[in-house]
Amino acid sequence: MSKTPCFHCGLDASAAEITFDDKPFCCNGCKTVYEIFSVNDLTCYYDLQASAGAKPSDIEGKYNFLDNAKIVESILDFNDNTTQIATLYIPHIHCSSCIWILENLNKLNPAISASIVNFGKKTVRVTYNCNNITIKQLVKLLGSIGYEPFISLDDYSVGKKNVDRSLIYKLGVAGFAFGNVMFLSFPEYFQVTGFWIETYAPVFRWLMFSFSLPVVFYSAQDYFISAYKGLRSKILNIDVPISLGVVVLFVRSTAEIILNLGTGFFDSLTGLIFFLLLGKFFQQKTYNFLSFERDYKSYFPIGITKLYNDGKEESVQVYDIVKGDRLLIRNEELIPVDCILINGKARIDYSFVTGESEAVSKKSGDKLFAGGKQLNGSIEVDVLKTVEQSYLTQLWSNDVFNKNKEDGFTTLTNAISKKFTIAVLSIAFIATGYWLFVDSSKALNVFTAVLIIACPCAIALAAPFTFGNLLRIFGKLKFYAKNASVIEQLAAINTIIFDKTGTITANKETSVMYEGSNLSDNEESLLRSTLRNSNHPLSRSLYSLLDQHNIVTLDTYEEHIGKGIEAKHNQDTIKIGSAPFVGATAETATLNTAVYVSTNSKYKGRFTFYNKYRKGLSKLFNKLKKHYDLVILSGDNAGEQENLTKLLPAKTKLFFNQKPEDKLEYIKHHQKSGAKVLMIGDGLNDAGALAQSNVGIAISENVNIFSPACDAILDASKFNQLHDFIKASKSAIKIIKWSFLLSFFYNSIGLYFAVTGQLAPVIAAILMPLSSISIVVFTTVSTNFLGRKLQKKKAY
Known part of the structure; x- marks a missing residue:
């Protein structure tokens, strides 16, 4: 009796006899899910992958504990009594259809504003209006469409449940089958004749065929799935040639047994998959051993x-x-x-x-x-x-804040891997065609050996391990990059733009002199209380220098970016900032950096700052000038122009009285001319410029100015090592290129033996993971050596 698959989950629906829209379903639950998708115009879910859904379980009453406010509070990531955010672990996430439906939950319930899937961790982060849907209703909604969350009340830790042991199981099945196929192949190896050939050979051959089935359709399924998804997305990934080789071996071997032409290549087939999986298993162990501390973001220096x-x-x-x-x-x-x-x-x-x-x-x-x-x-x-830390940096490194900068930027790996895969497939078909005419018995071995030995795994691993290890090293040296792309783009910059105040000047060493009318105790208290609220470098410097006064709670406070701040306490008002902002006359202005003060609309005086530039600034600029165009964009007046001209290299461009929008437009204009811009600022007034630049670095002096606008944060004490960090980024690119060259050298030798028919597929399957591990070791050792050189550099 033929089975009828359920349209939703793929299970046998022949006994249930439930149909809807001329589609069979195994139960009313699957039919209900289909109806939900149909009503909400989400049936294209099934276009992504047929029978992709899971059979919804009966969860009535199962989540009553979510009525308890204390339990809910422990589960939520965020709760402001209107908007709640929860990260839920969904074990059933397994394909692109799952991602699509879970990221379109807002179509099922408008109270859900956003849902983002982390496919690797099998989690979905849902943002919703808790006045219109509770977390209990959200969980029931997910369960009703076949994506029931897993919630543990004993130790709620999202994404750490149900350790995936599928690789071990698949390896075990492949190893068992490989051993038995080799055992059954012994008579063929020793060319036994007579009674064995007539009586037992067909039985042994069909037994080998039987053992190969679970290996091909279970142990090797990840390679087929990955290759299929890649081809469907018009991407030639590294699993395409592997899958092709497995299919050719299986079809050829099966044909030989059916037509009684020989024993086939089931020993090579099962051995190939076994050694591929064994290589993947040892790669995982090696990667863990050579871990570059993927939680490098825990070093984040807020x-x-x-x-x-x-x-x-x-x-x-x-x-x-x-x-x-x-x-x-x-x-x-x-x-x-x-x-x-x-x-x-x-x-x-x-x-x-x-x-x-x-x-x-x-x-x-x-x-x-x-x-x-x-x-x-x-x-x-x-x-x-x-x-x-991981929560905050998860926000910082969110792709939402990174898309514009990566548009049009092609990574080294993406530039090479696709061409590499096309070249390998071409070589495999050409070599196979040649051997079909010269010696057809070698053609199949040549085809599969070429596809396996030239697998571009090594190329795919070079960049992640190089950049990942360098991110960790940079973190320990107090340079905190958002992600690997920052390092790759940092290596490509040709123009460096600096803010002045708080960037090339050291706030903690600045001296200040007051000129004007004496301030009363109330005015000084109001001044210090107002400065206490601000994060501007000049405000922070002045606040730390003022005598201690009683801190008062302000009635109003407002900060005008690029102009100054104003506040009110009881009947007293104060303005602190530029001369025009506080109402100072032209006669009171100075060319030096100054902060002006007025209280109750009456000008009181100014604090003049005598800048202390960061240690090693002149040497740093002289090093950078050899390779980069250098620019100073300052919001202050030109009072420091003479000092900077003497301090900095000739032809360094100096621009003063620059508003935040002026800095942004300057960068945008030069980018249109082909400039790759690195912007270094204080992270507050420079947010627009940092976001517009190819790489934006915020200088930090233990101040909690945390913005998605910046791509990296550099501790102020490491400012004079900026050139070393940029140089190290360029060295990382060289390490990756050397890795590609090493991989090319290995593949060239391997391809020679494979194309000439001197390399068996099983041997190729052993050598392939060894090449990947060698690349990992090479990149890790090289970047560690690079890190030691950075650590030995002393401040100049």
Whole structure:
């Protein structure tokens, strides 16, 4: 009796006799899922992969524990009483159809605003309006369409459930079959004649065929699936030639047995797949052993101000924060931990987390979540949880903030791998065609050996391991890149643009002189309280130099980017910033960098800054000038032009009085002329320029200015080693090219023996993973050597 597959999940539907839209279903659950997709115009789900769905299980009452507020709170990543975010582990995620339907949950329920799948971890991160759908209803919705989440209340840790042991199982099946096929092939190897040939040869051959079936259709299925998906997406991936070789071996061997022409190549076939899987298994073990610490982002250096009972303030790194600490969050700073608002007026922008641009106001006692940005002066908070570095950097490295810079940028691997695969397929067919005419008995061996020995795995591994290890090394040296693409683009830059204040000047060593009317105690207190809210480098420098005064909570606070700040406390108002902003007359202006102050609309005086440039600045610029066009774009006036002209190399371009939008337009204009721009700024006023540049680096002096605009963060103490980091990026490209050359050399030798018929497919399957491991070892050792050279460099 023939079986009728269920249209949704592919199981046998012949006994159920349930049809809808002339389509068979194995149960009412699958029929209901199809109806849901049909009503919501989502039936193209089945176009991506036939019978891709899972049979929905009965979950009525199973998730009643999600009515408990405390349990829900432990599961949620984010909750502001309107928007909630939860990351759920979905074991059934297995194909492109799964990704498509899970990222279109908003079509099933409009209360869901976004859903993003992490295919590798089998998780979906869902953002939804909790006033219109609860997490319990969300889980039931997922279950109803066959994607029931796995939630463990004992130890809720998303994505770490059900360790995937499928590779071990497939390796075991292949090894068992390979051993038995080799055993059954012994009579053929020793050319036994007579009674054996007449009686047992056909039985042994069909037994070998039987043993090969689970190997081909189970153990090798990952190669077929990967090759199919690649071809469907018009991509020639590395599994296409492997799959082709396996199919040719199986078809040829089966034909020989059916037509009684010989024993076939089942020993080579099962051995090939066994050694491919064994190689993959050992590759995984090798990669783990040579781990380049994929959690390099845990080095991320966000600094935060910690408050003590005696009023002392100290800048600490966020991973030193513990539950119960009191923190000061300034204007435009990112909240690094879940916390409770204690003092101040909070207006939080959660667009970094939720994508919603509208800021929300919070009052004392409200809970604030990591990832929000304070927009209304400074606040004091008590820490509820220690920081989760991976969570913050997950936001920072989100592809949403990285798409524009990678548009039109072709990586080395992408540029080579496709051409390599086409070349290998061409060689395989040409060589096979030649041997069909010269010696047809060798043709099949040549075809499969070529496809296997020339597998471009080594090429695919060179860049990830080189850049991954270098990311770790850079992190330890206090240069924190967002991802591997940053290093590759950093190696390609030809123009470097610097901001001045807070970038090439050292805030902590700046001297300040006040000129003007004496400030009363109330005015000094208001001045310091206002400066305390700001993250601008000049504000931070001035704040640290002022005498201690009582800190007051401001009634209003507003920061005007590129102009200054203004605030109000009781009946007193204050403005701090440029001369025009505070209403200073032209006579009071100075060519030096200065901050002007007015209280209650009356000009009081100015703080003149005498800049101290960073150590090694002149030597750094002289090194960079040999290879790059150097530009200074400053928002300050031209007071420092004479000093900079003497300090910096000749022909360094200097531009002053540049607004943030002017910097952005300058970069955009030069990019149109072919410039590859590296922008180095303070991360606040320069956000637009950092985002527009090919690579944007923010200089950090333990200040929590955290923005997706920057591609990397450089600790201020390592500023004079900028040239070394750029040089190391270029060296990484050389290491990858040497890896490609090594792979090409290996493949050329292997192809020679394969094309001439001197290399058996089984031997090729053993050599292939060894070549991949050798590339991993080479790149890891090379980058470690590069890292040691960087560490030995001393500040100049």
